[in-house]
Amino acid sequence: MSNTDFNQRKAVQRQLDEWLEVEFTFRETDELIEPLFALPVKTRRFVLNWVERIASAHTEMAYQFALKSTHALTVLDEAGVESWLLFVLEQYDRSGLQPAMAVIHDVENFQQHRFERESGSLYEKKAAILTPFVRGLSGRALKLEVSRDDSAWTDSETLYLPALVARLSDKKDNFLLHKAMAAHLWAQTRFGTFQCDWLQALSVYPDPRQALALFHALETIRLDSCISRYLPGLYREMQRLRAALDDTAATAVFARQASVLQSASAQSRDSLQLLGKLYGDCKAPVCCYQGRMEPQIVQSVMRARQQREKALIRVKLAEMAEEHARQKGREPTDSEFDIQQKADDELNDHFEFELSIQEDALTVPPDLAQMLTSVMLDFSEIPNEYLTPAGPGEYDLSAYDETAVESEDVWKGAYHEEGASLHQEWDFARQCHRKQWCVMRELEVKPLYDDFYQQTMQKHARLIKSLHRTFEMLRGEDKLLKRQTYGDEVDIDALVEAYADTHYGLEMSDRLFTHKHKVERNIAVMFMVDMSGSTKGWINDAERESLFLLAESLQILGDRYAIYGFSGVTRKRCELFRIKSFDDAYDAETRARISGIEAKDYTRMGVAIRHLSGLLNQVEARIKLLITLSDGKPEDYDGYYRGEYGIEDTRMALYEARRDGVHPYCITIDKEGQDYLPHMYGAANYTVLEDVAMLPLKVSDIYRRLTT
């Protein structure tokens, strides 16, 4: 070994020692060196680069990868190794060290796994298509969720679909299979599989599980024939999939035995009847999209739903009866409603109802129609007891009120991610995003009705006057454009000149009109206010004062604006406080919410920027501004966000915002802002204020400069 070789090896080992923290972990890096140096230089660099990136997440994973790298490169190419490692990191973020290590150790199967993920239909990617697909089909508004095991089933309100469908070699076919599963489950709810008392009926058989399998197979035949009438295109595709997966042969014989179920009038009780005849004689064939049935769960969900819907419908009818009596000037009576389902023969794909009370027809509100549809699917009629308006105080609806759960209560619970939005975060060391890393929740600032607003108005009375003047000048006024070819009025000056021209034998200009041009300020601006602990005291006062002055100015301009505060502790608890949304008016309540801004916890900026620029992008405006009022660097309780990680994440979030057409700007009172703001926001997109007291005076001024 030459001297240079030796030095190189030493240098690499030193690096590895550092990344893998051998001082504390006592790992042996000697055994890594030889295999690494057997690799070509370029490949070695590739491996070392990844060891460093993974070490930033966990040293043990990095060490195991280093050990496995040579082998991995024989199984996969470099691109393959890269997606393998990204998958390792994703597993680590999502499920922890053990599952991630399992992926590292199982590199041989990753190829198969990768192939499946690439050619398969992934629920997380297809949910955005399948959900509206199912919603578009008639019937109950169903929810979609990923199934914990790999089979499809429904509880009659939610369709659970497998996370990955990869039984076929073609990506499109796999998606079709996913779609067929969803359609089959939808058909169970839509065409009355759960209408009969099947749990009871199945329990009389010696082997209820075998009976259930047979019942499921019979229902599949019945539902397939419903689908063939209702969705012929999909039915053709479903047949093709079955042929491709070779499960038609077994069913062909079975289908002949069950041909009665293919008639349009067949119902689930016919399947039960047939089950009695066929039980014991034949084995139930399994079809590729049928999934499984969960009778107990369906029954309990149905019971709860029926109670809930009965209560909600009867209370709704009571409201309608009262309203009707008031309109007619009569005393409310407890007379029953009459309901008719509009018959639409062959077009009968959705339920339309005609509701009447005392022979007066009433329009059915959409929420009631939705509930009635759901009842129709459970009973195939609306039972009479549903049509008696509820007596006063008969039901306590709060038990059914899904919105009654407060966001703040959810935070405290064990499932605190429920209803929160998940955002990614940039990890500069890994050079990739951590997916669904931050749990963000929008909360509301508690309004504080004190005299802070009046005090601010008095304190800055003179400034407000001058602000009003300056901003009024900015307001878009109609501009009169002269000498136009087309317009509202004749431009007399131009006409006189044109006359003179023709007199001298010159050609007459056609620019003889004035046109009123409306100058519109089409700006939407989002203020992101730092509510971290460090703003406590006079910084918080200055922030609130400047928001008041700014809001006063913006009212004059008519620009759309929203104000949100941000704070949080760790990635699991990021909080945005709504002070004013784009739709809120600047009224007493909004002012009280500005007064109510108080210092909270930490400054995890990246996630707040991602969420707010998302909100800003929903607004239609020519110019979109995201202005941050801050007092320091991004930081969080979990140490790693402090320093470079936080700065790089914020920078990436700002880059993403700019890519989506949002212009970010930062106003800070951190005197060291010069050190990191140019890197984060770009050279000209920030202002550092020396003195906190200047904040209220400057903010409006900066806004004026930015938007003109």
Place this chain on the structure above:
Amino acid sequence: MSEQGLVLKVEEYRIEEEPYYEALGSEIEIFEAAYANHLPVLLKGPTGCGKTRFMEHMAWRLQRPLITVSCHDDLTASDLVGRFLVKSGETRWMDGPLARAVRCGAICYLDEIVEARKDTMVVIHPLADDRRVLPMEKTGELLQASDGFCLSVSYNPGYQSVLKDLKQSTRQRFVALEFSYPSAELERKVVCSESGIDVSMAVNLVKFAHMTRNLKGGGLDEGASTRLLVHAAKLMSSGVAPVAACHSAISQALTDDADMLSAIDELASSLF
């Protein structure tokens, strides 16, 4: 200033042949009664459900010329009332469509009135109450509406936003007729007679429309209108495959969102 100016030829706006229209309810009788009593009419309803066609039908029925103005955010009062033009070295007044309709007793239909600039509303107010006059500031004339004149405006409550709402002072001058999507049976009939496709295809198209209407509020602002169905049906009767026709005429018209587009296409391909 010349009084005759450049004249809009009203007779060209007369509708000779009966425009096809299927009544949803009693809107024809109500319109006729409103017309007889000199009351202005407001048509409310989602896009593509037959408001404009209804106006054409009524103009034909009442044998009045129909002057339609599609309002946009740059439409000014002088676009409606009229303006001076310069011709052969002198200024000449030219009536706008509204003034022309007032003068010769036509039906003036302002489509999507909320899109117009606020100052245009002021012009229609005196026309829409019992005065029935159009003040023409620039010529100093006060134009009294002739007997046959009728003002009608349309508005889509679906786009309700603070900016695009009709003021109470405006809406309380009109007799309002509400339009919604026709019943499935009626809609099928409309699709068949407008495009000539066979009944089974029309049935499926109407089904498809209902599917997209189920998505209203769940990713779509509006479901497919009857107009879109007719477009798709026309493509289909010219030999375009049903799924492709639905994609071009309906899905693409409803949304730009890629996932939503795929979902609607999946619905179409399931149906045909």
